[in-house]
Amino acid sequence: MISVTNLVKEYRTASRDVRALDGVTLTVPAGEIHGIIGHSGAGKSTLVRCLAGLDRPTSGDITINDANLTTATAKDLRSARRRIGLVFQHANLFDARTVLDNVAYPQEIAGVKKSERRARAAELLELVGLGDATQVYPSQLSGGMRQRVGIARALAVNPDVLLFDEPTSALDPRTTDEILDLITHLRRPDLAMIVITHEMHVIKRICDSVSLLERGQIVESGSLTDVVSTLSGKLSQQLLGISAHESVPGTLVDVLSRGSDAARPVIAHTSAAVGAELAIIAGSVEHLAGTTFSHLRLAVPEGTDAAEVIRILKSQGADACLTSELQGADAQEAAA
Ligand SMILES: Nc1ncnc2c1ncn2[C@@H]1O[C@H](COP(=O)(O)OP(=O)(O)OP(=O)(O)O)[C@@H](O)[C@H]1O
Ligand SMILES: [Mg+2]
Incomplete structure (x- = not known):
């Protein structure tokens, strides 16, 4: 488990001070994949640099299992860092070393016997699907393969925490999905994983829980199903967002249903109850963390009470509100 409390990181530069992290609090239990x-x-x-022990936070605490990284001495910090695996956007491999020797490197630093570390490296390369490329040099590999080597290397120390900083940002969509599937495949009950990304696709595909980081602060955080269920939430709008569209006559209402409710004829029932035809003018249906979410936008014709429509939708277990209430900067951002 990794636990972060009130983490602050300030950078002092000649021209200005930057508060890059402004009170971040976060817990990721072992066995979970958390997206930021x-x-x-x-x-x-x-945040990644602080978690990986590469940068000292200005204040706050980072705990991995029972070890406090922030109060550790330089020596303890070095050993604590061995419990953390780090995967970068570009794999950052040593070009002069074979794939096997790249993966064996962390154990070399840790003083593990050559035969032992090579056996472990070969095993890890098998795990990431590169069992037959052990003697190849990084320059001969594709971006996706290099990233697999980077992941195998991060696992060499048998970490308690695996951190990924934009692991797929440099890859094409198909390779991205292959790497994301590999990350899911690494899930173990004793391993906490944090994936940093700016792509919603990554969150949708592999994360159990998610935090939204804005200007150094976590503004929303929770299990994927919980954050998505709040129609007015920023993450919900970004994960299930409906694009902006031409204006249509009538009042617009957004409605969000989840799980088995998403399969029920909620709109037909509401139409019948108010005695008016409600047109569905936009929609998004997503399967996230094993649950189906349906986000629809309805046009309520003139002469029909939109508040009554919202009340009836909510009485059937859906979340609903006037679309105009969502049309703040966030909805615009989500639509962009
Ligand atoms: N070494 C540094 N010295 C001064 N300012 C820094 C330093 N590193 C980061 N910053 C500043 O801290 C803020 C956060 O930067 P950071 O690199 O963590 O953002 P990020 O979310 O990773 O962005 P990106 O998606 O572009 O990688 C920015 O304002 C940045 O300019
Ligand atoms: Mg970055």
């Missing part, structure tokens, strides 16, 4: 999503400059890499 945010725009450029939100503080994602700073």
